[in-house]
Amino acid sequence: MDLLGFYPLFYVPEIGSAWLMGITGAIHIMASHTSVGAALLFAFLAHKAQKENRTDLYDYMKRYGMFLLIFSYVIGSITGPGIWYTATAASPRGISALIHNFVWVWATEWVFFVYEVLGVFALIYFIDKVDRKTHLKLTYTFAIASVGTLALIIGIISFMMWPGTEAYYATGSASDAFFGTNTFPHMFLRIGFMIMMSGIIGMIISSAMRKENKELSEELTQKMGWVSLLGGFVTVFFFMWYIDTLPANAHALLGMAKDSIILNRIILAILFSIYFLIAIAKPQWVTRTLAITMMFIIGIVGVWPGEKLRETMRKPWVAGQYVYSNQIIGRDVPGKEIKDETPLLAEKGLLKLNPWIPDRLRTITPENKLEVGKLLTRIACSNCHSLEKEGLYRPLMPLAGPMGEDGIRDYMKNVIGTGSSPYMPTIALPDEEYDAMAAYIASQAK
């Protein structure tokens, strides 16, 4: 019996499993980017403290460090594997593809992680326990190790969007997959954002120091204003280059949402420029409440839509433009001897080829038709669509319902089944499977 290597389906009603990932991802981005940015900032501050004998700066680093421990090394280091875990539940074959291409890159990153985790404790708790020079060297290595973790993950997440060139498909080599055209712009975009985040968080710490030392507090708020402004500029600059290196399907999707995105980014850029300029010109205006509010704004209005956009632009793929979001392998990768699964699916259907179909549902009967339709719809569509009428994640019923049962069947067969949609996977199946799905969707959309 022919079977394809699918996994059981984990289905989350209303919001979809991808949103679980998105939530974890957005939190992780805030924490991890702050952590790398702060590592760079620490190197800068420790250098300055040493050179100009500014012992008061160590005090600031210590407070910042304590915050960092919780924010980045509790939340960040847990949500990191957390994205991975939730992505596994939501998209096992997508994660599997990444793991099997990049296991040694990840293992290398792990070496850096271990260094970072031990390093951060040493950096913070040894500030007054080890001589300044050794501490400074530790700070430098810590900064490079942190950037190293970015350098190693960035090629992998860029590959999720696309390999960047055709080379990977022919060679199957991880190096070709990792260093695509998208990798470096993506990296510097993130470095900019990291620097900006370190300034935004830095202002929370500096504004909280006002009571004890007003002068230092304002000086540091001012410095953090400059740091954030610099980071923000780098982010915007590389964002443009980054957009330019995206694949065609991403541009198709980007085009659909372009106006609202541009508006959102312009408003954000203006708002935050004003904030940073205030910090520079009138540091006393930046209170702790304001600083914390601005952190939440960047998270909720900046990062969360950004994550959703990145997820959208990747469609219909989830990894390397060969694994579809709905877990079907949609193209050949000769370099790895990977075969496109869509022709076989078109011939034999999911009911025969997916190992996780209970035997009693493998053959469609009038009694089980709707049940089969429901299962198939979940398998084929739910990675990108909520199946509840009021669902939050591109709800399917309002989109498909108006077409009516026959219309849905025709649309699936002639549009989705032929791969004519730029953002939906090719879901080519035998007619009776389309029938069952159309019947189910029509019955739910009523």
Next chain:
Amino acid sequence: MDATFINVMKDAAGVPFYPVVFQGLYVLTWALHAAFVLLALGSMGLSIYGSTQQKSDPYWKILTPHLIMTGKISVSVLIVLGVAPLLFTQVIYDSGWYVANTLSGAWVFIFIYALVIGYMMYYWYQYANKKGSSGNTLIGIISFAILVFCGVLMHNFAVEAISPTKWMDWYAPNGVVDNAGWNMHLDLLRLGFMVSLMIPVTGIFMQNYSRFLSTREDFEPKYLEFVKNIGTKMAVIGLLISAALFAVWMLKENLLLHPLSLATVVSVVILLVLAMRNKNSYVTTGMLVIVALFISGIRELIRYNIMSGIGYDLYGYPMNLEWETIIMFLLTFVVLGFTGIAFILTMAWKVGKTKGVYTATEGSAVSRLANASLTLFILWIVVYFGWGMVALFKNTL
């Protein structure tokens, strides 16, 4: 469930290196993960007891915050060390790991946030304990309970991953598919044994603590004696409990007479004698590492037997040999990793042994390791960008 089924779920890309290497790395890194899981849970559990004693007992007053700190750092370390076996397990046993994660998808999500909350509460516990606020013990207990619960969830995934014959029943009981991801299946004996090890591990840690600080004149010898005695007691009693659970577990798995299991028993007996006599706790710790590796090996043996028993061909996993990235890993791991970690640990050792500020003089081990690490890190970044540019030019020009 038959063999075609499980072999078909091997990733289409194949593995990039010999499966046995991943298997070895898995055993090694899981042992490290487990060591810090046990130290974290054990020191935290004991600190909760300490937090009820510290008001009246001056020794517990010193020891409790130290235990809390040990637990705090250990949790961070166990998380980062957990990443490695997480990686290797899904390279060679992807089928088991991904099925477990999808069958228990809801628990996967809960695991992450439980860990975030449990660990944040741990920081709160430390803070409350420092401030002497009255709720500290309660906060500690809740945090401890949450972290133990995370361990139960981990165990759930591990058990599901090695139960291939039951997967279909769990996914579609009576032929009705359940996609909600709320599966939970425990093997209490296995879990009990794993968790029981936190007692001896923490005991041996306390023997080390006492030995390490014995050269510091600002620690009273009587205090160190006190800590050492608790440590020895915990190590001995804990080892007896764990050994009993181990024997029953092995009996149930039909592995009691397997050479690996016998070797484990022998090494546990040696460990027991070493811990009881406590001549040199560092030697005892070396033995503990060996025991941990054996236990990790047994876990792997159980899994290998189950999987190959239903026809899973681990060593026949299709392979696309990949040299560039493995060379990067090996060089980074061995050269940069060992130097860097040696730098931090040597520095920590010196700081711990010094009252006041430790100064690394020119030419001292710490100073040389610091310079070497810095040089290697810079070199690494240069090679990275060089490599990236060559790859990009090759593929785009």
